[in-house]
Structures are given as structure tokens and as C-alpha cells.
Amino acid sequence: MENSIQSIDHVRASALDMAVRFGPKLFIAIVILAVGYIAARYAGRILDLMLQRLNLEAPVRSLLVRTANVLVIGFFAIMALQNLGIELLPLIAGLGVAGAGAALAMQGILGNLAAGLTIIFTRPFHVGDYISIGQEEGEILDINLFSTTLGHTDRSKVVIPNRKIVGEILHNCGHIRQLNLWVDVAYGTDVTVALGHVGALLKASPRVLQDPPPVLGIARLAESGITLRVSPWVNLADYVDATGELNKSILETFLAQNIAIPFPQREVRMLGNDA
Secondary structure, three states: OHHHHHHHHHHHHHHHHHHHHHHHHHHHHHHHHHHHHHHHHHHHHHHHHHHHHOOOOHHHHHHHHHHHHHHHHHHHHHHHHHHOOOOOHHHHHHHHHHHHHHHHHOHHHHHHHHHHHHHHHHOOOOOOOEEEEOOEEEEEEEEOOOEEEEEOOOOOEEEEEHHHOOOOOEEEEEOEEEOOEEEEEOOOOOHHHHHHHHHHHHHHOOOEEOOOOOEEEEEEEOOOOEEEEEEOEEEHHHHHHHHHHHHHHHHHHHHHOOOOOOOOOOOOOOOOOOO
């Protein structure tokens, strides 16, 4: 019984000694972490305002702000650990070795990260633009540090690693696209009249943009007829619907105005001797 009482007294004495020795340091460390949390939120707000002036996309701004918050809190956490008397040099050395190994194992991820930062600060495209790169094309739906997401007209999505974008030939159409329609009319057709009817259709269509103005003209003199080029600009959302509507309107107008659309044909002459 006496041994138990002595053990309890020893534990109490040890706990009191620990509280006296480390209590103030622990309290100061908690205060440092609280100040770090407040400083991180304040720094995040300032960074967000600066990034808004750079017209960065919201997902990118949010990611950069969170990264800044983690860095600020990490800095104050190091200060708190130093206040508690924890040796940081062995810990930092261990983290350095582990970081080198992790970097070798994550070369692809780090490549995407570097490419993502390049895209963020050079801004070759924005969310809502229509781009074509390599064998892929589509509307930009999302940009983050590791990948870029494209949307197709069939509602499918393509996620492209950022390292596959930086350094490649990029075609950015912006927020509008140009249709390329080809219409054949028979030789002997008054081309000026035919183009006038097409121009009137383009002006009447609510999907066709008038600025920039549509491109109309003769594309080529084909074997069976004259090929007209009809190339108006439309918004991204109207690209598919405008193609079908304009083809239908042109066909109906040409039929109503007796403008012949030729069929492919060839003239074959049989040559033989009089005998």
C-alpha cells in the first residue's frame, strides 16, 4: 500500500515538474500556432485580391491561396517546435532525403506541376476558350496545376496532363468558332445572286455573328459545278446547331429560287472507226 502511494506521489511530482518546465513553452507554442492561423488567413485574402487583378481563373486562385495558407502555417509550426526545444536539423535532413526520393518517384507529377505553373502565368488560354492541341480539341472547362479539362460537343470530357500542353503547337479559337460550309451550284448559275441569297440567310440567322463579318465567295471551280464557301462566325454553344440550320436554309432557298445544285457527272465519249 505504501509503495502504491509512493508511486502515485512520484507520478504527481513528475507531472508537476513537467508542467512547470514545459507548460509555458506549450502555451507559447499554442499562441504561435493561433497567430500563424490568423496570419495565414490574412495572407490568403491579400494574395486572392492580387490574383484577381491578374484575371486568373477561380480554381487556380483558390489552389494558390490554399498553398500560401499551408506555407504560412508551416512556417509558424516550425517556430512553435523550436520554442518547445525540438531539434529540427535532423528532421529537416530526413525530410530532405525523403523528398529527393519522392521527387524521383514523381517526375511526371512534378512535370505537370511545372507545366501548370507555366500555363497559369503565361495564360495561353482561359476557361471558356476553344482550343485544339495535338489530336484533341474542345472547350476549356477547368484548369488546375496538374491537368486541363476539355469538353466536347457530345458532352464527353478529355483530361490532358499539363506537360502534354506546354511546348506543343496550340490553336486557340477563343469564345467563337468559324463554320466552313461548302455549297455547289451548277455552271451557268448567277453566282452573285446565289451569294446574295446566302448572305441574306446569314443576316437573318440569330446564331450567326455579324462581327466579324461572314466570309462568302467562290472556293473553287470543281468538275461538276462551282463550289461556294460559306464561313460565318458563331458562338461555341451554337456551332453544331448552326451548321445544320444553315445547310437546311440554304437548300430550301436554292430550291425555291431554282438554283441548281449539281450532281457529280462525267461526259464519256465513245470513239470508234467508221468501219
